[in-house]
Amino acid sequence: MNRNEVMQSPGTAGVAFKGTTHRQIAELAKWTDLLREEALEPELPIIDPHHHVWDDERGRYMSTELMHDLSSGHRIEATVFVQFKSGYRKNGPASMQPVGEVEFARSFADACAIRMPDGPRLCEGIIAHADLTLGDEVQPVLDAMAVAGGKRLKGIRHGATWDSGSAGYGRTFAKPHLLSDAAFRRGFARLAPMGLTFDAWLFYPQLPDLVSLLHDYPDSPVVIDHAGGVLGVDPHTDRAAVFDIWRENLKQVAGCPNVSVKIGGLGMLYTGWDFHLRDTPPSSEDLATRWRPYVETCIDLFGPERCMFESNFPVDKQTCGYGVLWNAFKRITGRFSATEKLALYSGTAARVYGLEQPIA
Numbered sequence: 001m002n003r004n005e006v007m008q009s010p011g012t013a014g015v016a017f018k019g020t021t022h023r024q025i026a027e028l029a030k031w032t033d034l035l036r037e038e039a040l041e042p043e044l045p046i047i048d049p050h051h052h053v054w055d056d057e058r059g060r061y062m063s064t065e066l067m068h069d070l071s072s073g074h075r076i077e078a079t080v081f082v083q084f085k086s087g088y089r090k091n092g093p094a095s096m097q098p099v100g101e102v103e104f105a106r107s108f109a110d111a112c113a114i115r116m117p118d119g120p121r122l123c124e125g126i127i128a129h130a131d132l133t134l135g136d137e138v139q140p141v142l143d144a145m146a147v148a149g150g151k152r153l154k155g156i157r158h159g160a161t162w163d164s165g166s167a168g169y170g171r172t173f174a175k176p177h178l179l180s181d182a183a184f185r186r187g188f189a190r191l192a193p194m195g196l197t198f199d200a201w202l203f204y205p206q207l208p209d210l211v212s213l214l215h216d217y218p219d220s221p222v223v224i225d226h227a228g229g230v231l232g233v234d235p236h237t238d239r240a241a242v243f244d245i246w247r248e249n250l251k252q253v254a255g256c257p258n259v260s261v262k263i264g265g266l267g268m269l270y271t272g273w274d275f276h277l278r279d280t281p282p283s284s285e286d287l288a289t290r291w292r293p294y295v296e297t298c299i300d301l302f303g304p305e306r307c308m309f310e311s312n313f314p315v316d317k318q319t320c321g322y323g324v325l326w327n328a329f330k331r332i333t334g335r336f337s338a339t340e341k342l343a344l345y346s347g348t349a350a351r352v353y354g355l356e357q358p359i360a
Contacts, residue, residue, distance in 0.1 A: 039073030072323025132187030226265025232272020
């Protein structure tokens with residue numbers, strides 16, 4: 001298959017983008033279970049550095065549902081919880097309400113550790129949300145989160161995604177060029193002195209804004225979420241052209257040594273593949289074929305020591321099963337050395353987030 005075929009097909013041309021949820025959580029479980037694969041390289045230790053849990057109007061994805069997915073034959077040693085507006089406080093100042101999510105995630109992690117002492121270390125790290133546009137006034141929020149999360153609190157994510165096209169369906173975006181905002185930067189500057197990372201969630205045309213931030217704060221550790229925000233929905237439907245712009249923007253980001261990248265999020269419906277529309281979910285071979293150019297580009301630009309694979313579950317579950325996702329990544333990295341695989345699947349995440357490194 002040549003490059004243009006890989007980039008252009010399969011897609012959702014003519015299908016209106018209606019947000020990131022095609023199937024609800026309960027339906028997803030039945031759909032992804034239609035195809036379960038035996039785990040490839042089952043002894044390779046994995047830290048999943050990006051997943052969510054919630055129990056609200058969006059459905060229920062808690063320990064039962066998460067462990068159903070993790071019980072896929074892959075060696076999941078630990079996970080990192082990333083903010084998704086779960087368990088916010090319902091009272092008090094708006095700025096402090098996200099502290100409730102840290103309390104929620106820590107309580108979830110502690111309960112799972114008691115119930116499953118020999119299982120994966122769920123939510124060993126917590127990435128919270130704090131409104132960094134508060135500037136210096138965000139410090140009391142960060143202090144409260146440090147108390148609520150204890151040693152589990154590892155970083156902050158303040159989403160910066162913005163797009164004038166259909167990616168905005170059903171969403172309220174941050175203002176354009178958020179990372180250049182003076183107040184945001186004052187809040188951002190509060191993270192590194194506390195030993196906190198910043199998870200950057202933005203779309204590929206916005207990556208130049210991130211380069212500016214990285215240059216101005218070279219000692220602040222930053223992690224790019226979801227491979228730099230690939231889009232495949234209107235008007236970003238020329239997949240080859242999007243790929244070229246994404247790669248060039250990401251190359252500029254990779255020149256900054258204080259940034260790492262999470263390779264994943266390619267199963268989000270923003271990317272414009274048609275997998276979620278199928279009666280049965282795709283195989284790992286299907287996914288590896290389509291995802292390979294993006295995965296290999298990330299690794300080529302950043303090196304394994306600055307890359308970490310992520311599941312982004314259950315958001316990416318709209319496209320495939322958990323075990324199938326990890327098999328797809330393993331198919332793509334089959335040619336890599338044992339040392340490189342250790343970095344990609346657990347080592348980088350452990351180093352960046354200050355987690356226990358699994359024994360290979």
